[in-house]
Amino acid sequence: MRMRNGRIALGVVISTLTLAGVVLLVVALALTSDSLGEWGSGVLVNAGASVLLILPVYLLTKRLDDRINRVGNETRRSVSELTDRVSSFEQDMGRKLEDVAASVRERLMTERKRDLVAFESLVDSPNYPVISEALRRADELGLIARDRGPRVCVDDYWNVFIRTDFHPLYGIKFVAETASGTELNTVTWKEGQEFQEVLVRVGRAVQRASDIESLDLRGFLAGLRHCLVVAHHDPYCRPIWQLCSPQWAVTPTHLVAYDGSGIPSVDIQRVFREQDLAGRMSGERWVDADSLREAVSVAAALQKMDPPF
Known part of the structure; x- marks a missing residue:
């Protein structure tokens, strides 16, 4: 709602400035009949032209600012989402690595115990398989x-x-x-x-x-x-x-x-x-x-x- 009101207000300002520029140019044309009018019309032409030239620059600058802000907001959201994903991935990988490490430790310990049992069996069960x-x-x-x-x-x-x-x-x-x-x-x-x-x-x-x-x-x-x-x-x-x-x-x-x-x-x-x-x-x-x-x-x-x- 606030953005919509802002756009309406911006439209009113632009329309007013555009109308003012046109009026200045019309008045300048009307003052070209005498020498004083030529000087005044020159001033008004410059003023009207300036207003009309400023508007495109302003609009372009405004659009660029809006675009930059929009891209910045999207970038921040993307970075935030990526950070959350990376954090979640790291947590998942951490849990998986801990599980793998625990599994490896358990397996190595089991094999180590099995080795000692096999060595002990040399005396208890002296046969070829043992x-x-x-x-x-x-x-x-x-x-x-x-x-x-x-x-x-x-x-x-x-x-x-x-x-x-x-x-x-x-x-x-x-x-x-x-x-x-x-x-x-x-x-x-x-x-x-x-x-x-x-x-x-x-x-x-x-x-x-x-x-x-x-x-x-x-x-x-x-x-x-x-x-x-x-x-x-x-x-x-x-x-x-x-x-x-x-x-x-x-x-x-x-x-x-x-x-x-x-x-x-x-x-x-x-x-x-x-x-x-x-x-x-x-x-x-x-x-x-x-x-x-x-x-x-x-x-x-x-x-x-x-x-x-």
Whole structure:
């Protein structure tokens, strides 16, 4: 209603000004009869022309102002609507991302628990499906290396070990080897073969370098499980080669204290470069010297280096 009244008032003003301009021009024409009239008519012509010229400029300016105001209002509305949409989108995305993040966390936690259950089952249910699944997960997580799997000592007196290798294409291999890494025999375990028969063959291979009468199957599987669990908990212990209980783990590149003592990992190459490093570390009260010496000897043997002490 107010806008309509404004338009009516504007129309009246424009009509009045237009009429005034026309009247001025008519009067100017009437005054052209004498010299004074010529001067007066000139003034009136200029005044009338000015009025008539001002009107289009004013109308154009008014239309431009109205257009600018209208565009500004529309822009503000559009910006406001866009802001509301963006805010709503961000809230929706935030909720979706939170749901996705929660789902991912839950899935990873479930898989982590499943991994530990699979590792525990190595001792409780030693059969091909259980062991192959545990090793498959260890391989996917990078806990073990395909060229050299974790090994467990099965004869402390003669220092004979069983190394467990796994490859997705070739399956499970048990390698009997000496402390220096010399292979005595390799037994491939294929799906469908009885675990007992496989271990008998492994036991025969171990007997080549020892005098054991029977293989401590539970001790071997418990040692393998311990290797996988330690590597699962500590990324620095990956891929794991051997545990030197109670403190040090050997990997292809580092000696790692896995007992939670907070001792930093040691680069194997540094141990062999600095001849007195291992000796100095062994003198620290928080270092298990026997465990460290064993770890250094294992690293030297498997990497074919001369031990530093």
